[in-house]
Amino acid sequence: MASDYLYFILTETPEYYGHINLGRICHIRRFKYNTEITNSGSTIKLPVFFMGSSLDNKINMSCMKELNLEEAQLLMAILEDHERLKWFKERDALQTALTLSEGAAVTVEEGGEMLRGIIRYIGHQIPPKYPEPISGVFFGIELQDTDENGKTGGEVEVPLQAVAKGEIPAEAEGMDFDTSQVETNTDDIYTNLTVDSVVEVTLATGNGYGIIRWIGTLPDRQEIMAGLELEEEYGVSDGTFKGQRFFSCPQRRALFVKLISCRPDSRFQSLAANYSEMMPKYGNAERETGHNGVLLDPVPPITAEQVKQLLIGRMKGIQGHCNSCYMDAALFSLFSCSSVLDSMLFKSTNPRDAPIQKTLLHDIVNPLRSKGFVEGQHIMKLRQQLQSQGYSRSFTTDEKDPEEFLNVIMHHILALDPLLKLSAGGKVQDSYCYQIFLDQNHSLVLPTVQQLLEHSFHSAGLKLAEVPSCFMLQMPRFGKKFKMFDKIIPSLELDVTDLLSEGPQQCMICGNLAQVECTECFKDPAFSQTGFKIFCNTCAAQVHSHPHRRSHVLVNLDIPKAYLGHGVPHTLTRDKLELFAVLCIETSHYVSFIKYGPNNQDWIFFDSMADRQGERDGFNIPEVHACPEVGMYLEMPPAELANQVPRDMKGVAKRLFCDAYMYLYQSTSMCLYR
Numbered sequence: 001m002a003s004d005y006l007y008f009i010l011t012e013t014p015e016y017y018g019h020i021n022l023g024r025i026c027h028i029r030r031f032k033y034n035t036e037i038t039n040s041g042s043t044i045k046l047p048v049f050f051m052g053s054s055l056d057n058k059i060n061m062s063c064m065k066e067l068n069l070e071e072a073q074l075l076m077a078i079l080e081d082h083e084r085l086k087w088f089k090e091r092d093a094l095q096t097a098l099t100l101s102e103g104a105a106v107t108v109e110e111g112g113e114m115l116r117g118i119i120r121y122i123g124h125q126i127p128p129k130y131p132e133p134i135s136g137v138f139f140g141i142e143l144q145d146t147d148e149n150g151k152t153g154g155e156v157e158v159p160l161q162a163v164a165k166g167e168i169p170a171e172a173e174g175m176d177f178d179t180s181q182v183e184t185n186t187d188d189i190y191t192n193l194t195v196d197s198v199v200e201v202t203l204a205t206g207n208g209y210g211i212i213r214w215i216g217t218l219p220d221r222q223e224i225m226a227g228l229e230l231e232e233e234y235g236v237s238d239g240t241f242k243g244q245r246f247f248s249c250p251q252r253r254a255l256f257v258k259l260i261s262c263r264p265d266s267r268f269q270s271l272a273a274n275y276s277e278m279m280p281k282y283g284n285a286e287r288e289t290g291h292n293g294v295l296l297d298p299v300p301p302i303t304a305e306q307v308k309q310l311l312i313g314r315m316k317g318i319q320g321h322c323n324s325c326y327m328d329a330a331l332f333s334l335f336s337c338s339s340v341l342d343s344m345l346f347k348s349t350n351p352r353d354a355p356i357q358k359t360l361l362h363d364i365v366n367p368l369r370s371k372g373f374v375e376g377q378h379i380m381k382l383r384q385q386l387q388s389q390g391y392s393r394s395f396t397t398d399e400k401d402p403e404e405f406l407n408v409i410m411h412h413i414l415a416l417d418p419l420l421k422l423s424a425g426g427k428v429q430d431s432y433c434y435q436i437f438l439d440q441n442h443s444l445v446l447p448t449v450q451q452l453l454e455h456s457f458h459s460a461g462l463k464l465a466e467v468p469s470c471f472m473l474q475m476p477r478f479g480k481k482f483k484m485f486d487k488i489i490p491s492l493e494l495d496v497t498d499l500l501s502e503g504p505q506q507c508m509i510c511g512n513l514a515q516v517e518c519t520e521c522f523k524d525p526a527f528s529q530t531g532f533k534i535f536c537n538t539c540a541a542q543v544h545s546h547p548h549r550r551s552h553v554l555v556n557l558d559i560p561k562a563y564l565g566h567g568v569p570h571t572l573t574r575d576k577l578e579l580f581a582v583l584c585i586e587t588s589h590y591v592s593f594i595k596y597g598p599n600n601q602d603w604i605f606f607d608s609m610a611d612r613q614g615e616r617d618g619f620n621i622p623e624v625h626a627c628p629e630v631g632m633y634l635e636m637p638p639a640e641l642a643n644q645v646p647r648d649m650k651g652v653a654k655r656l657f658c659d660a661y662m663y664l665y666q667s668t669s670m671c672l673y674r
Helices: 030-039 069-076 081-090 091-097 264-280 325-335 356-370 374-387 401-411 449-460 537-543 629-633 638-642 652-657
Strands: 006-010 025-029 044-050 056-060 064-067 105-110 115-122 139-145 155-158 162-165 198-203 206-216 225-230 255-257 420-424 427-432 470-472 493-495 516-518 554-556 578-586 589-595 604-614 619-626 658-664
Touching: 006 044, 006 081, 025 030, 025 069, 044 325, 044 578, 064 069, 069 081, 069 091, 069 139, 081 091, 081 139, 198 225, 206 255, 225 449, 325 356, 325 374, 325 401, 325 578, 325 589, 325 604, 356 374, 356 401, 356 449, 401 470, 401 658, 420 537, 449 470, 516 537, 578 652, 589 652, 629 652, 652 658
Parallel strands: none
Antiparallel strands: 006 025, 006 064, 025 044, 044 056, 105 115, 105 162, 115 139, 139 155, 198 206, 206 225, 225 255, 420 427, 470 658, 493 578, 516 554, 578 589, 578 658, 589 604, 604 619
């Protein structure tokens, strides 16, 4: 929770950290802060995390000023660090902003003018992204009409520096939004076009594509009109017409045209016409099918034996369309060859969200598994449903992160139980995916995923409260764009035995029942580079008789009473998860790798936008192909792998080792109970 953290703003340049801009906001957990204050001397340096970074930095407290939660959220909405610092120092203005409430009359700086407005809501544009505890708070302002033509109407979302309390003279003016002329074809009247239909219209620059957001009549017009949200900025407003709002979308994406000017999006029609002969022919299925031939009952994941027949080739996988690669790669990774999250396809859900679950199962997962291909229109349908239900106003147009989409689907819509239960300081925290972050003084150069997870848990003081059925791990990055490591070695198995907060564990030396853990031995080069350092009492005494380790503080393990007084056999079953997919990103484009079989060579690579036919009027061609070359690099000694030049690596292996964004692991035993 956001209240579990303390927040600071950097006001003076700290020693050794001259590259960090003044005005940056950082945070630290309250229990960590209390520990540091207790243990520190006269000069207190706090290990804080700056927003957008997964590394902690030890900053002298004299260089920072503490913020309360409300102040931090308001200041987070200001993008420029120097501007944020300026508004922090304007204490009166900041305190005034804290007193604003819905319904208050304000003035807004918009387009270089000061306009009158009313606050209609105060809140977040997007929810916080783990591990960041907060996101910026914005003001939603309804601009007030100023003349008989309704100019300066509409709504804007602005941070605090664009808002001032009180009103300005009534002569302030804004823009007048009107429709553009389009070519009308009265022979093409599609009576089945409705709100959320995907359509195209003829513009002066060529065909334009978009989604119908509103149908009705406009002031002083008799024709039935359609309000379109266009894919590109060829529109004239954000959903307003002459000061009156009919729907909401990003600026310059809205266009009002006659409904008879709209046609169904021909790109999806040409897809079916041009590639129907490429798709495999199926006989009459014995299972029940819907009106479009889609199987209505569950279809099992594609097996290793079926991959070559069903998945390999062009026009295979999920077809990408209009910045959908984040969703395409995530859905393909989760459902093509794994059933670990199939429970969310069948669990009871809110009637309001049932159509989304139905689209996910009937239009996406079933066709993917039965035919190896999903048309882009079905992904667009899912995106439209997510947007229309209010989860995000830009699901149909903008790039997003896979974890944002997965969090909406699993948490907000299907109310799936959290996949992760993390134990910290005696408290259990729930999550759906885990962002790996590291201490600055780590010694990792060519890490495995196992090492990254252990180092992250060690630095954060975390343990797993239980074995997860599905473990989604986001790789460490500086912000969103910069990778921390040139290469990461995939761990085909993730051993989480030592990461559990409860249960019997083996002494790492003799194999008997472990009773204590030493966090200070974790980075000791005398031990293995992987695994937490846990010992029985006898081995712990021997290890810590060394002069360099006598000052180490040992922590007792939480051992079930049934195991006390008994040794643990050397064949203790270890809890391991298996890797089944990896999402990768390069230049804002997501692709995925699937580990579909038991051998090191059993890998396939999926790109929802591997090729394209046509330009603006065309469509993307997805492709899936085998990439056995990955196995060769997995079997290399680490030193040899480290010397591989990425651009010279065979096939697509470079993208797996160098561009990994999220690793997906599953427990073949635990998923039976979820």
